[in-house]
Structure formats: C-alpha cells, structure tokens
Amino acid sequence: MTQTSMLRQITDFANRANPYPLYEELRKTPVLHEEEDGPYIISTYHDIEALLHDPRISSDESNVTVGGDDELSGPEATGLPPSFIRLDPPEHDRLRRIANSSFGPPHRPHRIDDMRGQLEEIITELIDGLGDAREIDLVDQVAYPFPVTVICRLLGVPREDEPRFRAWVDPIVAGLDPDSRTAAESQRTAQEARLQLGMYLNGLVEQRTKEPREDMLSDLVHSSGPDGAMTTMEVLSTAVLLLIAGHETTVNLITNGMLTLLRYPQYLERLRDDPGLSVRIVEELLRYEPPVQLLPQRTCIADLEVHGVTIPKGSRIWFVLAAGNRDPHRFTDPDRFDPDRQDIQHLGFGSGIHSCFGAPLARLEAQIALARLAGRLDNPRLVEDPPPYRPNAVLRGPRHLNISVDGIK
Template sequence: MTQTSMVRQITDFAHRADPYPVYAELRRTPVLHEEDGPYLISTYHDIQALLHDPRISSDAANLSALGADELSGPEATGLPPSFIRMDPPEHDRLRRIANSSFGPPHRPRRIENMRGQLEEIVTELIDGLGDAREFDLVDQVAYPFPVTAICRVLGVPREDEPRFRTWVDPIVAGLDPDTRTAADSEKAAQEARLQLGMYLNGLVEQRAREPRDDMLSDLVHSRGPDGPMTTMEVLSTAVLLLIAGHETTVNLITNGMLTLLRHPEVLARLRDDPGLSVRIVEELLRYEPPVQLLPQRTCITDIEVHGVTIPKGSRIWLVLGAGNRDPQRFPDPDRFDPDRKDIQHLGFGSGIHSCFGAPLARIEAQLALAQLARRLDGPRLVEDPPPYRRNAVLRGPRHLNIAMDGVT
C-alpha cells in the first residue's frame, strides 16, 4: 500500500467512524513515506520518543518554509503563533507564564477549586433536559459544558459565551490536514481567528484597566521572572486556551458516552461507583482519543526512526490514535478495559507540548460521564455509528442522539 493512499485513507471521511483498521494497516510499516508526503509514525514507542526529541520542531516557521499551510502566522491573521507552535526557549517562556495562572506553583488549586462550580454547570445542563425522551448529547451537554468552563477560567462574560461557536467551528475545521478542502477551510479559519482575536483584545484592554480574579487578568498583569507577555502574546495564548480548552473535551465526553453505551456493563458499574470515572477517562484517552494525530512537526536535522533515516526538513505526522492501540505496547488494545493495570496513553501527547489543559479536561470528563451515568434512565443510542465531524485530527461525533426513559 502506498503512502499516498494511506494518507488519503487517514483523512478520508469514510473512515471517520472507525479509523482503527486503517491504523492497524499503517503499523505494519512503522515509518511510512513515499513521494512528497509526510513521514507517518504509528507505533507507540516511536511516537513517545519523538514527542520528547528536541530534533523535532513544532515551530510554525519551519512548516512555512516547507510550503505547508499555516493558519496561525502573523501574515494570515495579525496574531503571532501560540506557544504550541513554537520551540524552546520561547515556547518554554510563554508556557511558564501561562501556567503560572493556571496551576502550580502560583495557582495550584485554581482548577481543583472549580470542581463544585463545574458540577453545578453539568447538573444544570442535565436538569435542562426536563421530560425529554431523546436529546443530542453534543449540543445539549458535551459542547456547552466545557465552553462555559473555559470561559469562566479566562473571565469571558456569560452573555458572550454563545458567540464562540461561530468562531471556533471554522478554526477547528482549519486544522484538518485533508488537502481536498484546505483552501476553503484555511480562509474561514483565518477570518474566524481574527474576529476572535479582536473580541479578546477588547477584554484584554478592559482587564488592563480593571483586573479581576480570572486567568486573562493574570496574563495581562504577569510580572514574574520570565517578564510580561506582550499584548499580542496574551491574545494568541487566550485564543489557544479558548479553542484547545474546550474542543478536545467536547470530543472526550462524546466519545466517552458513545463508548459507555456500547459497553453497558461498564456504564452500569459507573452508575454504582462514580469514582470509576477516573479510570474510565484514562482508558478513553487511550481507546478513543479526541486528538488522533499531530500533523505539524518538522525534522530540524536528519534522524533515524525504526531503522529509517528521515532527512532534515521533512514533515512528520505522529498518529496518536495508532500508537494508542499498538499491540506491542498494550495487550488486547482494541478492547475497552478501564481495569487495565497500565494506561500510559498518548491521549494528551507527551513531552514539552503535552496538553496544557489536561487537569481541567480530566475533571470535566469525569464529572460529566459520572453524572450522565447516574441520572439518565435507560439510555440507548438512536444511531450507531452516529454522524461524525469531518476533521481527522480532532475526531468525534457531530451529534450523538440518545433515547432514554427519563432523567432522575
């Protein structure tokens, strides 16, 4: 099977509901390359090693030099790339500043202290289902829950929360590596990112005058050993957190409920033991990760992977979804098993670019799935498989319609 056909299969929407047979075929050639395409890396240990390898660059400038599409460059939107599109030392400086207002050491309890507030949000959303006998999990729970949460963290006014979907959807669609739709999605993503940046600029100016107890104020007024962020850096970081801070969690919750409905014995256990949600979420991050691949990596020198020399300047795709089901790493990898003894998944990446918002995403998914398991009476899928989003990177159902006998 040629590399071109494999790239096409990975991005082909026809495989979105079940990409894992394609990944199994891909793992037969751990480092796959042909013609002018990227090098596809699909085995767990190789992906893990490359995520920690300083010879692999995430810098947007390196991709631009290769002629790859770049949605976050200043020439496209007026905003600089966020720190996930940078290499050390600049990546490290900006991430440290952002983290100082998100977690240890300066705000060690910010996310944990939100647990009660997060539980109230998801409880209200489930209460809002009322007497319905059917509902769409995505539109009515899985999307509004993390959007509300990340807006509260940053300090976005509640009345402005509904506006984000019109901006976020095209930005996320622009991450899809499918070249067949690249031109249209890139243009829409640039425009949406610019509008979101302009909106946030108004909030930044407001917080500069009147700081509040929120993350945006912390970013604006940070004066630690790494120095302050510029206004443009604050805006880029805020855009990143708003998008990454909810989009992957939407898919994690939705993929999670879909998986539980396909495994009713685990759903029943969760209903009786909400604490099981911790292990369920970790296994979900392995079994059905919301981020399936990382397509924006470049070699800054020749490297050898699995006996193959990848030349300097080559593009690399790290296929996390394939690595998470690598039988050389996980016994019986296609079985959903929250009782696994060792669930060191790639669901949040690894290394310096590991998911910044992982602590918040974990709590949100644990609370949502535990509450849904406890309160939905007789839940069952209306359609299986459900309709999926087109995006091959951030994979999840666009809708998940669930029938039920009621809400308790």
C-alpha cells in the same frame, strides 16, 4: 499508486466512524511516506513516545521546508503571532510558564480542584435542563455546553458571547484538519477567523487591563513573574489557544466517553454504582478513543533516522496518537475497552514539553460529566450506531449523539 494512499484514507470522512482498522494497517509501516512532499507518518507507540521527546522535532511552522510555502502561515499574514503550541523553546517554555502560573502548580496548585463545585453545579443545571425529554442529543445539550461554560468562566469570556465566537472557532478548527485537498483555502479562512477572534478577545483584554477580575485573562494581562509580562499579542494568541483547546477537545472526550459506555454497558452500570470509577474510565478513554487523534504540525530540524528511514530535515511529520494508543507492542489486548487496565500510560494528551496544558481540567470535566450522566440518565440507549461524525480527522468525535432515555433521575 493504484490504491488510495493511507494518508487519503485517514482524512477521508468515510473512515471517520472507525479509523482503527486503518491505524492497524498504518502500524505495519512504522515510518510511512507516500508522497514526495507529503508527511512522514509515525504510528507506533514507542516511536511516537521517543520522537515527542526528541529535541530535533520542532513545532515551529517556519522550520518546514517542503510542500510549497504557505504564504499565509507567517505572523505577518495574520497579525497574530503563533501560540505556544506552535513554538519551540525557549519561547514556548516562557509563554507556557506564564500561562501556567495562573493555572497550575507551583503558583496556583488549587485552581482546577477548586472548580470542582462549580463544575458539579454546571453539569447539574445542564442535566436538569433536559427536562422530561425521551430523546436527547448529548452533544448539543451537554457535552458541548458544559466545557464551553467552564472555559468561559475560567478565562473570563462572557458565556452569552458563545454564538459570536462560535462563528470564528469553527473555521479555526476546520483549519486544523490536514485534508490537503482543501488545505490552502481552509488555511486562509482559519487565519482570518483567528484574527477576528483575537480582536474580539482584545476587547476583553482591554477591560481586564483596567479592571482586573478573578479570571485567567486578567492574570495573563497582569503577569509579572520572573519571566516578565506577555505582550498584548502574546496574550491574545494564548487566549485564542486556551479558549479553543479548552472546549473543542473536551466535547469529544465526553461524547466519545458516553458513546463507548453505551457500547460497553457493563461499565456504565459500574459507574452508576461507583462514581469513583470515572477516573479509570477517563484514562482508558484517552487511550481508546483519544479526542486528538493525530498531531500533524511537527517537523524536524535535522535529518532523523527512524527504523532505517531517513526523515529529511524540514519534512512534515505526523504522530498518530490514536494508532500508538492501540499498539499491541505496548498494550495487551489494545482494541478492548478495559477501564480496569493497570498499565495505562496512554498518548491521549501527547507527551514531552507540548503535552496537553489543560489535561487536569479536561480530566476533571470528563470525570464529572460521565459520572453524573451515568447516575442520572434512566436506561440510556443509542439511537444510531455509529452516530454522525464531525468532519475533522484530527479532533475526531460525533457531531450528534442521539440517546433515548426513559427519564432523567
């Protein structure tokens, strides 16, 4: 192939600021397979939607049979079993149900809504903390500390330990980046970090075993519903997942949100006058700039035919959610940011049994953060556009978002 493959272009950092033209190109070949052991890339809305509900699609790494075995992927290698995001039913269902019994309906229907007051306090404190700065980094000063504080409180992880777990979270997140050139090594580092983070959390878990508190770690340790209890290892895997997924994605949602609102200031203005608009804005953001751009960890357990292409059993399959979200066969005028859109069934949280566990929390966090920022930042402007991005192609978002303001209200 003379041209650089689409796969390389997607992972190429040079395209991070605006991958959407690439995605448009990608959709022209709905099932793209460029390299023998490479993934089958699915990019149109309806295909992604259909395959995310297809019971032949597996999230279990051990079902992958191509592309050289990764001797590090098994649980033996890390000592920490896969979390439910990397499992299939029935194990996935069981673990997710237990986790959910301390998070959402039917057992805890009010848990997230009851956090509204706390969320408002946390964001107010953070914005107050900006003082009379004229230039702020939205990521470091608000979009990152906000969800970190929230997930720490929800799980029961001491907020002051953030610098410690940060050192493990970064390599784990980097390991999700499917840049194949560095895959083997970053995988190894990620697995090691995951084990370290698990060991750190084990300390907290031991505490909670003796002295339960009002937090999710305690609930996970003491789960005793019809599905029985999680083993300690399962508790640790789940806690690692919730801690990381609980903030890494929301940082990007809030930052992408502010960036987009600064690019479309008419909506920032409307949001200032009507904080309720944040609900629509966040839904449209999840379509327009989804924090998880693609799902690179699926395979199939039988040969699948999609648009006349046979995807052999055991192949890697990528679902490019962000491409599906801009599919003109699904959304009219897909490249326009339009919070007034009525038809907004986006793929921002995925779909099917693995659809985002933390969605209700992420929505609330982003709604509150964006509404408060819109209300309190006086005349915010982007200092640079595009801003510098984080390297990750999967969890895509700005590393910094420098904004100049006339003051904080």
